[in-house]
Amino acid sequence: MxxxxxxxxxxxxxxxxxxxxxxxxxxxxxxxxxxxxxxxxxxxxxxxxxxxxxxxxxxxxxxxxxxxxxxxxxxxxxxxxxxxxxxxxxxxxxxxxxxxxxxxxxxxxxxxxxxxxxxxxxxxxxxDDNRFMASEQDFTDWAEGKKQYRMEFFYREVRRRFNILMDDKQPVGGKWNFDADNREKLPKNLSPPEPTTFPPDAMTKDVIALVKEEFGDHFGDINDFHYAVTREQALEVLKVFIADRLPKFGTYQDAMVQDQAWMYHSHVSFYINAGMLHPEEAILAAQEAYYSGHAPINSVEGFIRQILGWREYMRGFYWYFMPGLKTDNYLQAVNALPEFYWDGKTDMNCLSQCVKQTKEHAYAHHIQRLMVLGNFALLAGLDPEQVNEWYLIVYADAYEWVELPNVSGMILYSDGGHLASKPYAASGSYINKMSNYCSHCHYSVKEKTGPQACPFNYLYWGFINKHKDKFEKNPRMAMIYRTMAKMDQTKLGHMLDDADKFIIKLEQNEKV
Ligand code: FAD
Ligand code: DLZ
Ligand code: SF4
Structure with missing residues (x-):
């Protein structure tokens, strides 16, 4: 047969x-x-x-x-x-x-x-799809009967089960999660290493010509194509990451810098998601770097959590909540995706930077996807269907099993909180804290209202105010609502007006 x-x-x-x-x-x-x-x-x-x-x-x-x-x-x-x-x-x-x-x-x-x-x-x-460490059934067994599905608890279980960074029954270093150490801005005198690149061989050149011919109207640049296209090359990307970037990965994981796309990230998602690298290879290589003293625990645990935690969890979450996850729209967000998500033409420098890098490389790192592009989509009430399609199109590591839970669960809260305990909403001060984007921006991050004010500032309060009925009783949001109640109400009123006006400008396709 x-x-x-x-x-x-x-x-x-x-x-x-x-x-x-x-x-x-x-x-x-x-x-x-x-x-x-x-x-x-x-x-x-x-x-x-x-x-x-x-x-x-x-x-x-x-x-x-x-x-x-x-x-x-x-x-x-x-x-x-x-x-x-x-x-x-x-x-x-x-x-x-x-x-x-x-x-x-x-x-x-x-x-x-x-x-x-x-x-x-x-x-x-x-x-079964064996490009993962846990099975779909493992997620279902863990999720069944739960009211909340927090990644952190799933992660602890898989760490125990696969004996990763474990000291008998305790997590190595005494804590499961070292995220508190991983929120530094990149110092001016520190330059991340250049990414590992591969000049296209004859086969890749043929494919590039084909893509230009057949898919010329698709989004994105292709002239500087430099990805790994073989397993050997993908292993080289991983090896160089472990040697040169992993030690600082954790500390600067959330940092963003003008004109720097690659930072201390690993750039292995394309290869893991295409089957060219197995997640366990990356996890074991990072664990070994910790035990040999090459990289500190905050970096190694942080990196392992992304793969053994977030990646495995997202895949389980996707199959568990499909097909409903695709049409969920808990916040009833209906606004159209602005044109600048395609061309980067906006005076908001952070968004312009992230879109331009996405167009150039089919890559942006996690915090750019989450706290700049995603945060804006959340605060501006963009339609989940359009936002999901955008993310699926623009990133070379995007497949629906990982893209959809990140977008509908993590950034848009469209799933009503199955994934996140509160929306990842932030004002301009978060972006200013983690990047140098604001010092290159037309808008002023310090101003809260008026034509020069950073739109993230008033959109944030517009969002908080609009969804009061949904979030006021959320214990993790209680402080924010107390702050809003204590605010100078005239000033708040101005911010809410500015938020409304901004959304109208977006709807009318005016430049922002
Ligand atoms: P690193 O920062 O070096 O992290 C190491 C690895 O951890 C990644 O290669 C990836 O395999 C895994 N990882 C990290 N975060 C996540 C996460 N949230 N979910 C799943 N895996 C994770 N990742 C994708 O692979 N495909 C997507 O389509 C995708 N869409 C996203 C959309 C949004 C709105 C957000 C907020 C995140 C998305 N991510 C996606 C997760 C993350 O941004 C990328 O995995 C990461 O930026 C890839 O770059 P890297 O390999 O340099 O990652
Ligand atoms: C993403 C993609 C593209 C662009 N082209 C092909 C293809 O020509 N042939 C193929 O077998 N797979 C392709 N893929 C990947 C599939 O879309 C992917 O397997 C599904 O989306 C499931 O993840
Ligand atoms: Fe972005 Fe606001 Fe900073 Fe400009 S000022 S870069 S819009 S956060």
Missing amino acids: STLCLLLGDHLSLNMSSLSSINKQTDTVLLCEVKAEATYVKHHKAKIAFLFSAMRHFAISLQDNGYKVEYVHYNDENNQGSLFAQVQYMVKQLGIEKVVLAKPGEYRLFQDVETWTAKLNIPVVVR
Whole structure:
């Protein structure tokens, strides 16, 4: 019986669960570049170039490892345009009797795959997605019966279970979480190392030309493409991160600097999410850096928490709360995404910086995504559907399983607080504390009202006031409401007016 193993574009690992069940002699692996996946949202050009190039390079590794591979290029005559149509075509061509794949990372595709057995009239076996350490069931077991689903408690459980940074039953260093040490601004005399880059080889150059030709109207730049496209290169990115950036990762994790996109972050999300690196490899490498004395606990625990905590949690959270998570809109936010999310043309320097870096690199680090771009979307009441689509398009590490919980759960509070205990809302002073953006800005972060005032300042109070009925009784928000009640009410009134006027300007597409 001959089996077809479908490897999706983000399943680029020799250890993929789908591959491990096939017979190299009799079975075939299929990888295909298809229009349906490349255009279901108009992905950033660099994201498509990265995946297509990584897929082409991975096909060679598969052949080197003895697999029979059918690779369908975007412009091949036999390209059927969608994953199902391509599988159906191959089943007929090769006389396939069974299809196997690992569970897709997006609900829409998983739902589609569930119809394939009936449509193809042969078994289509979906295996667990093993690009994670915990299983979906682990999350469900943990979440079942809970009223609150806080990442911190899930993280403690997985740390215990996988024995990461544990000293018998206690967390190494005496605390589970060293975040309090991880909130420093970058000092002026400190320059983060340059990112690890790879000049495009002939295969990548072909893909870049294809992307320019076929996806020229998609968002984003592609002239400076420099990502890793092989596992060896991705391992190099990880190695250099551990050696050169990890020791300062924790302390400056939240810092933002004018014209600096990469900071002390790891830049491995593209590779982990595409299957090129396993999360455990990154976690064990970081843990080893702590035990060898190379990196301090605040950095190592901070980095491990992002992957073993947040990444695993987000994936479990996604499947647990889908499909409702996609349409949730607890705060009834309806405003349209402003044009400047695409072109960066705004006088708000922090937003302009983050959009420009996103356009240039298909990357922005966590605090830029959360506390600048995300915070604005929350305070300005932007429609979750439009915000989600934007995040899914613009980042090269974006797949719905990780993008949606970060956007609807973490930044927009659209899920009504399943993920976060309170909204991540902040005024301009947070951005000023963590960056030097404000000193390059048209607006003044110190001013609260009037034409020069930082819009984050009045939008913040506009948001707090608008959602009083939802948040006033939240113990974590009580202080804010007490502060608002004690404020000079005339001044508050001016801020609320400015917030309303600003939203009208946004609606009318005026420059802000
Ligand atoms: P580092 O800062 O070096 O962190 C190390 C690793 O931890 C990352 O590579 C990633 O694998 C993991 N990680 C960190 N934070 C998170 C998180 N909140 N959720 C899941 N994994 C995390 N990450 C994605 O991988 N894809 C997305 O589409 C995505 N969308 C986001 C949208 C918003 C609104 C926000 C606030 C965050 C989003 N993140 C997303 C999480 C995070 O911003 C990125 O993982 C990180 O910026 C990637 O850069 P890095 O590899 O340099 O990360
Ligand atoms: C994101 C993406 C893109 C741009 N193109 C392809 C493709 O041509 N072929 C493919 O198999 N996968 C692609 N992907 C990744 C899929 O969209 C991804 O597997 C699903 O969104 C599930 O995460
Ligand atoms: Fe952003 Fe306000 Fe600072 Fe300008 S002043 S950079 S808008 S926080």
